[in-house]
Amino acid sequence: MRKDGTRVRQEDPMYYLIPYFLTKRYDAMNMVTIDIPEAPLKAYMNEKRKEGRSVSHLALILTAYLRTMEQYPALNRFVVGKKIYQHNDVTASMVVLKPGTDQDTMSKIRLEYTDDIFDVQKKITAYIDQNRQLGEANSLDSIMNVFMKMSWLLGFLIGLIRLADRLGLLPRWLIDVSPFHASFLITNLASIRTNHIYHHIYQFGTTSTAVAMGNLREVPRRTREGIVFDRCIPLGVVMDERIANGHYFAQAFAQFKKLLAHPELLEKAPEERDAPALPAEE
Secondary structure: OOOOEEEOOOOOHHHHHHHHHOOOHHHHEEEEEEEEEHHHHHHHHHHHHHOOOOOOHHHHHHHHHHHHHHHOHHHHEEEEOOEEEEEOOEEEEEEEEOOOOOOEEEEEEEEOOOOOHHHHHHHHHHHHHHHOOOOOOOHHHHHHHHHHHOHHHHHHHHHHHHHHHHOOOOOHHHHHHOOOOOOEEEEEHHHHOOOOOOOOOOOOOOOOEEEEEOOOEEEEEEEOOEEEEEEEEEEEEEEEOOOOOHHHHHHHHHHHHHHHHOHHHHHOOHHHOOOOOOOOOO
16 A cells, blocks of 8 residues: 555556556656747736736646646556556645755645645745755755765665555655655746756656746747737646546646636636636637
8 A cells, every 4th residue: 555645446447458568657758848828827927916916937837737637636646566546645846946056956845726826826935945045955855965875875775765666665754755756747947048848757756747847939820810929838748648548638738728828717716716618719
């Protein structure tokens, strides 16, 4: 019995067979670019700024993905040891650069389906502030430093941890600090003025999806009047196809885009969260 997930048992038989054919997470990676028009996000952020509230692009993306996972729970699954599990919680791994250095640190944000955009923004701000403190190491950094002091045992220790993970015997305290054991990974490469990438999903751990935000770019769109260019936030998304089929992913990301076209919905109470249908494209 894993401490971080519940076994999925009532699904189409194909789901249980695929991990036997695609035994590694990197064997099952599908990749797609999702372009998110910036105009609705910018208008919303400006409106909140006038109200004295600060909301970032990252918080909007993170909250929209959280809402999407709530409606499409298979996005929060993972495969270990050829078995499919549902995460018992919602966590997002994220890399943070420490100011004044070229070093980074990695940890994870704990989320709840009841969080709205303002809750998520507070958690992001607290997470970044905590991990950017100079001269201080987070829990993962401390554990890695201990491991490096025992370099002569490093191969054995890492092998033991990987085996314990496959068998579901990894202790809760280690799962709690491991950024490899998360619902998804998100990285904001625009913060370092870099284009979006397709970030790999780790074979070790339980992370089934990676989302990488990149620099704004102009994306052509056909209208009756001709071609127009929308300023968009590109997201490079990498998925483990063993947790859901292509139709499921397509529906989930369509809902994700609808939410970001109507960011005011990210403030709504659970019973008010259904996104309206988007107007037909010209």
